[in-house]
Every structure is written in structure tokens, then in C-alpha cells.
Amino acid sequence: MPVGTQATVKAMAPWELEEIGYQIILGNTYHLSVRPGMEVIRKFGGLHRFESWNRAILTDSGGYQVFSLAKLRKMSSEGVWFQSHVDGTKMFMGPKESMAIQRELGSDIAMAFDECPPCPCTEAYEAAAVGRTLAWAKVCTGEPRAPGQLRFGIVQGGTFSAQREKCAKGLLAMNGAWDGYAIGGVSVGEPDELILPGVELSVKWLPREKPRYLMGVGQWWQMCEAVARGVDMFDCVMPTRLARHGMVFTKAGRFNARAAARRMDEGPLEEGCQCPACRRFSRGYVRHLLSVGEILGARLTATHNLWAYRDFTERMKASIREGRFAEFRRETAKVYGPEAGRPMNGGYGA
Amino acid sequence: MPVGTQATVKAMAPWELEEIGYQIILGNTYHLSVRPGMEVIRKFGGLHRFESWNRAILTDSGGYQVFSLAKLRKMSSEGVWFQSHVDGTKMFMGPKESMAIQRELGSDIAMAFDECPPCPCTEAYEAAAVGRTLAWAKVCTGEPRAPGQLRFGIVQGGTFSAQREKCAKGLLAMNGAWDGYAIGGVSVGEPDELILPGVELSVKWLPREKPRYLMGVGQWWQMCEAVARGVDMFDCVMPTRLARHGMVFTKAGRFNARAAARRMDEGPLEEGCQCPACRRFSRGYVRHLLSVGEILGARLTATHNLWAYRDFTERMKASIREGRFAEFRRETAKVYGPEAGRPMNGGYGA
Numbered sequence: 176m177p178v179g180t181q182a183t184v185k186a187m188a189p190w191e192l193e194e195i196g197y198q199i200i201l202g203n204t205y206h207l208s209v210r211p212g213m214e215v216i217r218k219f220g221g222l223h224r225f226e227s228w229n230r231a232i233l234t235d236s237g238g239y240q241v242f243s244l245a246k247l248r249k250m251s252s253e254g255v256w257f258q259s260h261v262d263g264t265k266m267f268m269g270p271k272e273s274m275a276i277q278r279e280l281g282s283d284i285a286m287a288f289d290e291c292p293p294c295p296c297t298e299a300y301e302a303a304a305v306g307r308t309l310a311w312a313k314v315c316t317g318e319p320r321a322p323g324q325l326r327f328g329i330v331q332g333g334t335f336s337a338q339r340e341k342c343a344k345g346l347l348a349m350n351g352a353w354d355g356y357a358i359g360g361v362s363v364g365e366p367d368e369l370i371l372p373g374v375e376l377s378v379k380w381l382p383r384e385k386p387r388y389l390m391g392v393g394q395w396w397q398m399c400e401a402v403a404r405g406v407d408m409f410d411c412v413m414p415t416r417l418a419r420h421g422m423v424f425t426k427a428g429r430f431n432a433r434a435a436a437r438r439m440d441e442g443p444l445e446e447g448c449q450c451p452a453c454r455r456f457s458r459g460y461v462r463h464l465l466s467v468g469e470i471l472g473a474r475l476t477a478t479h480n481l482w483a484y485r486d487f488t489e490r491m492k493a494s495i496r497e498g499r500f501a502e503f504r505r506e507t508a509k510v511y512g513p514e515a516g517r518p519m520n521g522g523y524g525a
Numbered sequence: 526m527p528v529g530t531q532a533t534v535k536a537m538a539p540w541e542l543e544e545i546g547y548q549i550i551l552g553n554t555y556h557l558s559v560r561p562g563m564e565v566i567r568k569f570g571g572l573h574r575f576e577s578w579n580r581a582i583l584t585d586s587g588g589y590q591v592f593s594l595a596k597l598r599k600m601s602s603e604g605v606w607f608q609s610h611v612d613g614t615k616m617f618m619g620p621k622e623s624m625a626i627q628r629e630l631g632s633d634i635a636m637a638f639d640e641c642p643p644c645p646c647t648e649a650y651e652a653a654a655v656g657r658t659l660a661w662a663k664v665c666t667g668e669p670r671a672p673g674q675l676r677f678g679i680v681q682g683g684t685f686s687a688q689r690e691k692c693a694k695g696l697l698a699m700n701g702a703w704d705g706y707a708i709g710g711v712s713v714g715e716p717d718e719l720i721l722p723g724v725e726l727s728v729k730w731l732p733r734e735k736p737r738y739l740m741g742v743g744q745w746w747q748m749c750e751a752v753a754r755g756v757d758m759f760d761c762v763m764p765t766r767l768a769r770h771g772m773v774f775t776k777a778g779r780f781n782a783r784a785a786a787r788r789m790d791e792g793p794l795e796e797g798c799q800c801p802a803c804r805r806f807s808r809g810y811v812r813h814l815l816s817v818g819e820i821l822g823a824r825l826t827a828t829h830n831l832w833a834y835r836d837f838t839e840r841m842k843a844s845i846r847e848g849r850f851a852e853f854r855r856e857t858a859k860v861y862g863p864e865a866g867r868p869m870n871g872g873y874g875a
Contacts, residue, residue, distance in 0.1 A: 181813075182810070182813060182814075182819050183814060183815075183819050183821045185819065185820060186820045186821070188801075188821060188824065189805070189820070190801075190805075210786070210813065210816070210817050211809070211813040214789075215788055215789060215813065218789045218791070218809070219791065219807070219809060219810075225807075225809070225810055225813075226810065227805045227806055227810070230765055293784055343529065404864050409752060438561070438565055439564075439565060439568045441568070441569065451538075451540075455540075455577045456538070456577055457569070458574075459561070459565060459568070459569060459575070460532070460569075460576065460577070463531075463532060463560065463561040463565065463575075464531075464532075464533060466560070467560050469531055469533050469535065470535060470820055470823060470824070471533045471536070471537070471538060472537045473820060474820070474824075
């Protein structure tokens with residue numbers, strides 16, 4: 176899922192996402208409730224109509240941003256008092272508020288309101304956060320939803336096996352309240368070697384017949400490793416955010432399109448790519464646009480990266496259908512994995 | 526002509542300009558020679574291929590930017606030593622250099638290298654500038670051109686009748702060296718009431734059978750008044766530059782799409798408009814995008830404004846063909862002219 180934080184996938188128009196083939200994008204409950212605000216969303220009859228996107232939308236719960244972006248004022252069992260990161264407005268969000276906002280946004284998938292502690296974190300704090308996450312999840316299951324809206328629970332627990340287990344089992348005990356399960360609290364500052372164990376500690380409790388969604392992870396080799404462990408869904412800002420810094424994803428690895436070495440390069444961003452950017456423009460031209468700060472530069476790299484991500488997941492699915500996933504996984508690791516000298520957490524390597 | 530200063534019309538992709546129907550865009554010789562630089566343009570075989578624009582391109586001479594943007598070092602009869610506004614690189618440009626760059630850019634219309642003094646300016650200085658402009662124009666006529674490239678002379682002379690006459694007659698004396706004539710030095714700081722006289726003082730010397738191009742003027746009512754005086758061509762950054770500030774052009778006047786009053790507005794930017802922005806999005810959504818600084822906001826207002834400008838010139842042409850130009854001119858003045866309280870020089874009125 177491309178990320179449309181503020182009711183737009185950065186630099187893209189919705190028809191471009193449709194052309195690439197995306198069926199679902201993400202919207203951020205916290206950001207949207209701050210700007211444009213729910214009064215506007217209500218007036219427009221929901222997020223789909225407001226941003227003119229007729230395909231599916233998943234909204235996060237707002238919990239992650241409230242805890243990471245806003246200035247916290249006070250936490251209670253009902254939720255969190257905080258100040259908006261934009262203008263300091265005092266706001267309150269808890270499970271009831273989050274579900275109400277997501278209902279009004281009219282997303283196709285709503286996420287439970289959770290607490291996602293950053294790493295490092297003591298097990299005692301993580302246990303308390305899991306306790307709140309479960310209590311809030313319970314409240315979420317009692318709230319009304321938009322017509323047809325699905326609801327996903329979120330497994331927290333950080334790097335602690337016992338907490339992951341407690342959280343997953345707690346969600347499962349809520350009698351089929353969840354249409355899918357997300358794995359949160361991964362790639363939140365923990366050492367690289369604890370990222371995949373965090374996934375494993377969560378997945379093993381989750382039913383095979385429901386979608387499993389790994390939140391915020393988008394490195395190709397990590398996606399492969401997560402799929403190997405049973406994950407079905409991802410969202411990540413990487414293809415669009417790194418695009419604005421000139422980073423371009425290709426089957427052969429990624430490169431910085433702003434580098435002076437691209438100055439005279441007449442080839443497309445990726446040889447053989449059929450995306451709208453590669454069909455018409457050269458690396459030399461994209462390099463020029465990025466280096467003088469022209470909007471079209473960010474548009475073209477974002478377009479290519481989203482095309483490359485879609486192509487990557489389609490190729491991964493095909494490899495599974497055709498019994499070639501093990502090979503696909505090895506190849507991806509060879510090009511994008513840590514042994515290829517790639518940073519694990521979205522660093523801007525050349 | 527939309528302006529593609531740095532090898533792109535800001536915020537737009539070339540296929541969007543094609544869809545709107547533009548047949549010609551402008552490129553800036555000075556900016557392009559600084560970045561990406563002529564080594565890159567040469568490698569790509571010219572500007573059309575570099576920026577992937579297969580329709581016509583007019584390049585300015587670079588004179589205006591050398592005199593207004595760069596730090597001047599020394600002027601001689603051969604041209605100007607200056608320092609690049611980007612990194613201070615010492616460069617030289619005169620008529621030979623300008624024509625050589627435009628030849629390598631491969632534009633369809635090249636402009637003579639001129640000096641365009643800002644207003645206020647004494648008649649003595651203006652006379653000296655006209656002298657240099659004519660001497661440089663003469664040099665330009667002796668330089669080789671790209672295959673099929675047209676060449677336009679530029680009438681300078683500011684607000685001084687005698688200087689305009691001297692410059693126009695000097696160009697005409699160059700024995701049919703020019704495929705068209707431009708009027709420069711208009712809207713360069715002179716009082717509003719001297720803008721149209723500057724046009725009149727120039728047009729009256731220019732042959733009817735050659736295109737007359739008024740440089741840098743793009744207010745709708747001014748375009749109407751200039752057409753009434755015999756002008757055929759225009760370029761202006763207004764539709765794209767004002768778009769980035771949220772200013773939107775409609776048949777009924779212009780408005781600021783960022784204004785809080787648009788927050789809940791479900792209508793399109795312009796009622797009845799068939800542009801890609803109006804076909805799909807609301808004022809409320811565009812207002813949100815602009816107010817949070819999303820790239821799509823600038824894209825949509827630029828798209829609409831370029832559509833509106835194209836529509837405006839097509840309607841003006843139809844009114845001439847159908848003998849309704851006087852009425853069209855009155856209506857345009859009523860909505861966009863000074864009597865409608867509109868600023869004459871691109872101010873950001875609401």
C-alpha cells in the first residue's frame with residue numbers, strides 16, 4: 176500500500192496510481208483529523224470522495240502518530256490528551272475517538288487504536304503498553320463501523336516473546352472480532368537482527384485464514400523475509416519519500432538519481448521498465464530536474480518507484496504461484512539484503 | 526506560450542501540456558546554459574529530446590536574465606561578462622554566444638540577443654541600450670542557425686517614442702533577416718499607464734505579415750489590449766507561478782484557492798471547466814492540498830490555469846474570426862481589467 180498521509184500519495188495524482196495498478200492506499204487518521212479536520216471530511220462524505228479515490232483505503236488508528244509526533248499531555252485508560260504538531264491545539268484520542276474518525280473517513284479497513292512504544296523499551300513498559308493496547312482493542316470491537324468496513328487488530332509487544340504472545344492471544348480471545356491482524360512495533364528503532372524475530376514472535380499466533388499486515392516495513396528483502404514467515408500486506412513511505420531524495424529502485428538495486436555520474440546518462444531510470452517515467456525520460460534529465468529542485472523530478476522518481484514496488488510484489492506473487500519463491504527470495508536478498516551492503520532501515524545508501 | 530525555464534514547465538509533465546493542446550513552449554537560454562549546461566544539452570542532441578517535448582520551442586536570448594539575475598562584471602561591444610546566479614561561475618554572453626547556445630538547444634524560434642533596461646531609465650541610457658541591441662542584432666543575423674530555426678528581432682526603447690522607432694527601423698533595415706518581431710522592455714517596472722503605449726510605439730513600425738510577439742505579458746486584459754493593437758504571441762509565467770501561490774483563473778475572475786472560505790467548497794475550481802483538475806477534484810480538496818504544501822496542489826492549480834489560458838486564447842481567436850472581438854475585449858476588461866480593480870502587473874489580488 177502506498178501511503179497517502181494527508182489525503183494524497185505525495186507527488187502523485189490518483190489516476191497515476193490507478194494506471195500503475197494499486198488497489199488500496201493508506202490514509203493517516205491522526206494527520207487527517209488535524210488537517211483538513213473531520214468537519215471537512217464529513218461535509219465531503221468521507222475520504223474516498225474527498226481525495227477522489229474510488230478503490231480501497233486502509234486507515235491507521237492514529238495511535239502511532241499521537242505517540243510519536245504530538246506533544247503528549249496526559250494518558251488515561253480512555254486514551255490520550257495531546258497537542259497537535261501543527262498548531263498546538265489540544266485534542267483527545269482513544270479507541271472510541273479513533274474508531275469514530277475512521278468511521279467518518281469511511282475507510283475500507285480500520286485499525287484498532289494501539290500504543291506502539293519505540294525501542295529501546297523495558298519489558299515492564301512494553302507489558303503496560305500491551306495491556307493498554309488490549310483494553311483499547313476491546314473497546315474498538317464495541318464501536319460501530321462504516322458500512323462494509325473491516326477491522327484489524329494490532330499485535331504489539333516489541334522484542335519480547337511473552338508480550339507478543341500475550342497481545343496476540345488477547346486479540347484472538349475477542350471472539351472473531353477481527354477481519355485481519357497487523358504486526359506493529361517492528362522497525363521502531365530495534366537493532367537490525369531483532370526485526371524479523373519480532374515478526375516471527377507475532378505471526379506464529381495468528382490464524383492463516385486471515386490477512387496478516389506488517390505495518391511500516393517496505394525494504395524489498397524484508398518484505399520477502401516477512402512473506403516467507405506468513406505476512407500478506409505491507410505499507411511503507413519508502414517508494415515516495417526516498418523518491419523525493421532521488422533514490423530509485425530497480426531490479427538490479429537502487430541508486431541515487433541525483434548523482435553527478437547520471438548527468439550525461441541517456442538511458443531510462445531502469446532498462447526495460449514500462450513505467451510512464453522510463454517510457455519517456457532519461458536519467459540525465461531526471462538528474463537535472465532533481466538537482467534544480469523541479470517538481471517533475473519528484474513526480475518521475477515517485478512514479479517509477481511505485482511502479483517498481485508494484486512490479487516487485489506482482490513478481491513475488493507469481494513466484495509463489497509458480498513454486499519459485501525460494502529462488503526469488505534468494506535473488507532479492509542478493510541484490511537488496513544486508514549481504515549486499517544495504518542498510519536495513521531505509522538509509523540513503525548509494 | 527507556457528514558460529519552461531529549466532527544461533520543464535513547472536509542476537507539469539509534457540503529456541499534460543499536450544493534452545491541454547499547447548503547440549509551443551518557451552525555454553530560457555541563460556538558465557539552461559547554467560544548468561544543466563550545454564555539455565549535457567549537446568550530449569542529448571538538443572532541448573526537445575532532453576525534455577521530451579516534440580512540439581515547438583521558442584528560446585529567449587538570455588539577455589534579460591544576464592542583465593536582471595546575474596552579477597554583471599563587464600560589458601563590451603561583444604557582450605557581457607557576468608557571474609552565474611547559481612554558483613558565481615564567470616561566464617560571457619554576447620550575440621554570437623547566444624545564437625550558438627540557441628542553435629545547440631535546437632529551438633524552433635531563436636531570439637536576438639538584446640539589452641532590456643529596467644524602468645525607470647533615462648532616455649540617454651535607453652538610447653545606448655538600443656544602440657547595443659541593434660549592433661548585437663546585426664551580429665545575430667550573421668550567425669548560423671539550427672536546421673529550420675526561425676529568428677526574431679526584439680524592439681527595445683522603453684517608454685521613449687524615438688527610441689522605439691529607432692530600434693524598430695534599425696531591425697527592419699536588416700533586409701528581411703527576421704522571421705518575426707518581439708516587443709521587449711514592456712512591463713519592466715514602468716507605471717501602468719505606460720505599458721500599452723510601449724506596445725503601440727513598437728507595433729506601428731512592424732510589418733503586419735510577420736508575427737509580433739509581446740514578451741512576458743500575460744494578464745488577460747493586457748493580452749486583449751495588445752491583440753487589439755496587433756500583437757500575435759505571448760509568453761508568461763503567471764499561470765504556473767501564481768498557481769503555486771493558489772491563484773486560480775476563471776472566466777468570472779481569479780480567486781485564491783488557499784482561502785479559508787474554500788474549505789468546505791464541493792464545487793470544482795471552475796464550474797463547467799473540463800480540465801483534468803476540475804473533472805475530478807473540488808475546491809475544498811485543492812485548498813487542503815495547498816494549505817498543507819502537497820505537490821498535487823500545485824499540479825492541479827497549474828493544470829487548471831494552463832487549461833484556462835489556452836481556453837482564453839482559443840476563445841479570443843474565435844471572437845476575432847466571428848467578428849465579436851470588440852465584445853470579447855469589453856467583457857475581458859470588465860472581469861480582469863483595471864476597472865475591475867485588478868492589478869496590472871501580476872499582483873496577487875484575491
